[in-house]
Amino acid sequence: MTPALTALLCLGLSLGPRTRVQAGPFPKPTLWAEPGSVISWGSPVTIWCQGSLEAQEYQLDKEGSPEPLDRNNPLEPKNKARFSIPSMTQHHAGRYRCHYYSSAGWSEPSDPLELVTTGFYNKPTLSALPSPVVASGGNMTLRCGSQKGYHHFVLMKEGEHQLPRTLDSQQLHSGGFQALFPVGPVTPSHRWRFTCYYYYTNTPRVWSHPSDPLEILPSGVSRKPSLLTLQGPVLAPGQSLTLQCGSDVGYDRFVLYKEGERDFLQRPGQQPQAGLSQANFTLGPVSPSHGGQYRCYGAHNLSSEWSAPSDPLNILMAGQIYDTVSLSAQPGPTVASGENVTLLCQSRGYFDTFLLTKEGAAHPPLRLRSMYGAHKYQAEFPMSPVTSAHAGTYRCYGSRSSNPHLLSFPSEPLELMVSGHSGGSSLPPTGPPSTPASHAKDYTVENLIRMGMAGLVLVFLGILLFEAQHSQRNPQDAAGR
Numbered sequence: 420m421t422p423a424l425t426a427l428l429c430l431g432l433s434l435g436p437r438t439r440v441q442a443g444p445f446p447k448p449t450l451w452a453e454p455g456s457v458i459s460w461g462s463p464v465t466i467w468c469q470g471s472l473e474a475q476e477y478q479l480d481k482e483g484s485p486e487p488l489d490r491n492n493p494l495e496p497k498n499k500a501r502f503s504i505p506s507m508t509q510h511h512a513g514r515y516r517c518h519y520y521s522s523a524g525w526s527e528p529s530d531p532l533e534l535v536t537t538g539f540y541n542k543p544t545l546s547a548l549p550s551p552v553v554a555s556g557g558n559m560t561l562r563c564g565s566q567k568g569y570h571h572f573v574l575m576k577e578g579e580h581q582l583p584r585t586l587d588s589q590q591l592h593s594g595g596f597q598a599l600f601p602v603g604p605v606t607p608s609h610r611w612r613f614t615c616y617y618y619y620t621n622t623p624r625v626w627s628h629p630s631d632p633l634e635i636l637p638s639g640v641s642r643k644p645s646l647l648t649l650q651g652p653v654l655a656p657g658q659s660l661t662l663q664c665g666s667d668v669g670y671d672r673f674v675l676y677k678e679g680e681r682d683f684l685q686r687p688g689q690q691p692q693a694g695l696s697q698a699n700f701t702l703g704p705v706s707p708s709h710g711g712q713y714r715c716y717g718a719h720n721l722s723s724e725w726s727a728p729s730d731p732l733n734i735l736m737a738g739q740i741y742d743t744v745s746l747s748a749q750p751g752p753t754v755a756s757g758e759n760v761t762l763l764c765q766s767r768g769y770f771d772t773f774l775l776t777k778e779g780a781a782h783p784p785l786r787l788r789s790m791y792g793a794h795k796y797q798a799e800f801p802m803s804p805v806t807s808a809h810a811g812t813y814r815c816y817g818s819r820s821s822n823p824h825l826l827s828f829p830s831e832p833l834e835l836m837v838s839g840h841s842g843g844s845s846l847p848p849t850g851p852p853s854t855p856a857s858h859a860k861d862y863t864v865e866n867l868i869r870m871g872m873a874g875l876v877l878v879f880l881g882i883l884l885f886e887a888q889h890s891q892r893n894p895q896d897a898a899g900r
Contacts, residue, residue, distance in 0.1 A: 445471045450517045450529040457575070457583075457626070458507040460538040468517035468529065469499035475520050480528070482514040493519070512536045512624035533624065537616060540627035541565075543572065545615045546681045547633060548599075552716075555637045555724060558603030563615035563630065565596050570620045572598035577612040577632070588617070602635070607724030611635035633681060636716065639724040642668050644717045646675075646729040652783055653735045653776055653816070653826065659703030662713060664729065666696055670717030673698035674725065678712040688717070710736035710824035733783065735774070737816060739825035742768025746775075746815045746830040753836045759803035762813060764830065765795050770817030773798035774826065778812040789817075810837040 448470035458464045468477045474493050477500030481488045491500040500519075504511050512535055516528040543565040553559050563572040568590065575583045586598035605611055612634045616626040644666035654660060664673045669690070676683040686698035696717070702709055713732045716725040744766040754760045764773040764787075773796075774784040787798035796817075802809050813833045816826040 445473070445519075445521060445523065445526045447527045448477075448517055448519055448529045450515065450532045452532060452534060456533055457535045457537060460507060460509075460536050462507050464504045464507055464511075464534070466502040466504070466515065466517075466532070466534075467499055468502070468519070470519035470526060471521060472496060472498045473521045473523075474498065474500075474526075475522070477517060477519045479515060479517045482516070482531070488515070507536050509536055509539065509622075509625045535624045535626055537626040538628050539625050540569070540617065541567075542628035543615055543617055543630045545613060545630040545633045547635060550676075550678065551633060551681065551683065552636045552638060552676055552714075552728070553603075553605050555607055555639045556604045557637075558601065559605065559635070561600045561602050561613060561615070561633065563598050563600065563617070565617055565627075566594070568596050569617035569627070571618055571623075573616045573618070573626065574598075574600045575614050575616070577610065577614075605635055605637045607637045607639065607722065610723060611637065631681075634683075636674065636676070636683065636725055637723075638716055638728060639726060641717075641724070641726040642666065643727040644668070644670065644673065644715055644729050646713060646715045646732045648732060648734065652733060653737050653774075653829075654705050654709075655737050656706055657704045659701070660705045660709060660734065662700045662702065662715070662732070662734075664698050664700070664715035664717070666717050666726075667694055668696070668717060668726070669694065670696045670726065671720040673715055673717050675700045675713060675715045676728075678714075678731075680711075705734075705736065707736045707739055707825060710734055710739075710822075712824070733824065735784070735816075735818075735824050735826050737826045738828050739822075740768075740770075740817060740819065740827040742766055742770070742817065742827055744768075744770070744773070744815055744817045744827055744830045746813060746833045748833060748835060752833060753838065754805050755838045756806055757804045759801070760805055760809075760835070762800040762802065762815070762833070762835075763797060764800070764815035764817075765797040766817050766827075767795055768817070768827075769819070770796050770827070771820040772818045772823065774816045774818060775800050776814050776816070776829075778814075778832075780811075784816075805837055807837050810835055 448468050450466065450468050453465045453467065466479060468479065470477065474497055477491050477493055478487045479489045479502045489502050491502060493500050515532045515534060518526045518528045543563050546562050548560040548562055561574060563574060569588055571585055572588055573583045573585050584600060586600065588596040588598055590596055612632055614629040614632050616629055618626045644664050646662060646664050649661045649663060650658065662675060664675060671688045672685060673688055674683045674685045684700055686700060688696040688698055690696055711734060713734060714728040716728055718725045744764060747763050749761045749763055762775060764775060770789050772786055773789055774786050776784045785800055787800060789796040789798050811834070813835060814829040816829055818826050
C-alpha cells in the first residue's frame, strides 16, 4: 500500500463518525396539548413535547416570558416529556414552543402551539342559514352572533385539527353583531358539528363561553320515511303530542326537525314487526311554540348519511286568537246522497285563511283564503256530490298570515247528515212522495171504472145473444116484424 493511499484511508476512517454527528441538528420536536388547545377556564391541560430518543432534557417556553417556563426530564423511552397545567387561567393563554437538549446540544424549537382559554364572556348564538338540514353536497352559511360589539368571531368544527376560522364582526342595523361563515360542500363522510366563540383584539387568546353546539344534517336520496301525528294536527295547549316517524326501509335511527329551529331531536329506531322501523317523538304537553311544520329523516347505523325528508306535517295550535268563527251548512245540515252542500265559515274578525276539519279524518285540514263581504270574512267549502263518506262532525278555525300555525278557538261543531242513496240511473220523482193510503184510493177508483165498463159490455153482449136465440125459436114472429 502506498503512503498516499494509506493517508487517504486513515483520513476517511477518522472523518466517518464525525460526519454522522455533525450532519445537522436533530429534528425539531413536536408540541401538542391534551385534551386540546382550546381549554375552558379552570380545567387541566397537559402539554406534550416529543423529540429524539437521545434527548436528555426538554424545555417549554412561552412567548413573552424571559425565562423558560419549565424543564423536565424525558419519559421512557426518552423521546417525549410532559408539562402539566392543573388549572387553566387567562395567564396560561399564549404561544408556546419546546426544544430538547442532547449530547449534540439544543434542538431547534418546535412549531408554535396556541393555547386558548375560554369562558370569560357570555356565549354567542350559532345558527344555520337557511336551516341545519342541507342536501348532501350542498352549501350553507353559519351565523355566529352577539348583542355586544366584540371584535372577532371564531368557528370551530368538532374533530377537526386545523386552525379555527376567524372573521371580523359586522354590526347589524338592529344593533347586534355577527359573522357569516360559509360551509360546504356538506357530505355525509363525517359528522358536521360546530361551536363558535368571540374575543377582543387586545386579548386574542381569551375567548367567550362556547355557543351551544350546532349539528348539520346532510340528507341523501334514500327513500323518505312517513310522519304522522297520533292525536291529530289541531291541538289545544296542554294536550300531549306524539309524532311518529316510520319506514319500511328498516332505518336504525330517526331525527325530527321543526322548520325554523336551530336543532333537531334524534331517537333510535324501533322494529314493531319485521321489515318496519319507527321512532316516537313525544312533545307534550304542548304550548303555542310547538305549532309549526315538521319533517323527519331516517339513517342506518353504518352510514352518516340521512334519508330524503318526509312529507311536511303541520301542527296547529287552537285557541290562540280570540275572534270567534261560526260554521253553517247551505242549504242545510241534512242532505241526500248525490246532492250538493256548502259549508260556510264566517267571522266578523279579520282572518286571512279559514280551515275546515272533520272529526276523525286522517287528511290534513282544508284551507281556503277568506273573502270579505257584508261586513264579514268568510270562506265557502263546497262538497258535491255528497256521499255517505262526507257525513260527520265538522269545525272551522281562522288563522292569520303573520303566524299561520296559530288558530282561533274552534267554531261550534256542525254535524252533517247524509240520507240514503237516490239509487240507479233513473231520475227521482219530481212530485211529493205518495203514501200507502193514497195508493189504495187511486187503485180503488180505477177498479170501479174498469168494473163499470166491463159490466156495460157484458149487458150489451147479453142483449145480442138473447135476440139471436129468440129469432131462432119464433121465425114467423121475426118475419112478421
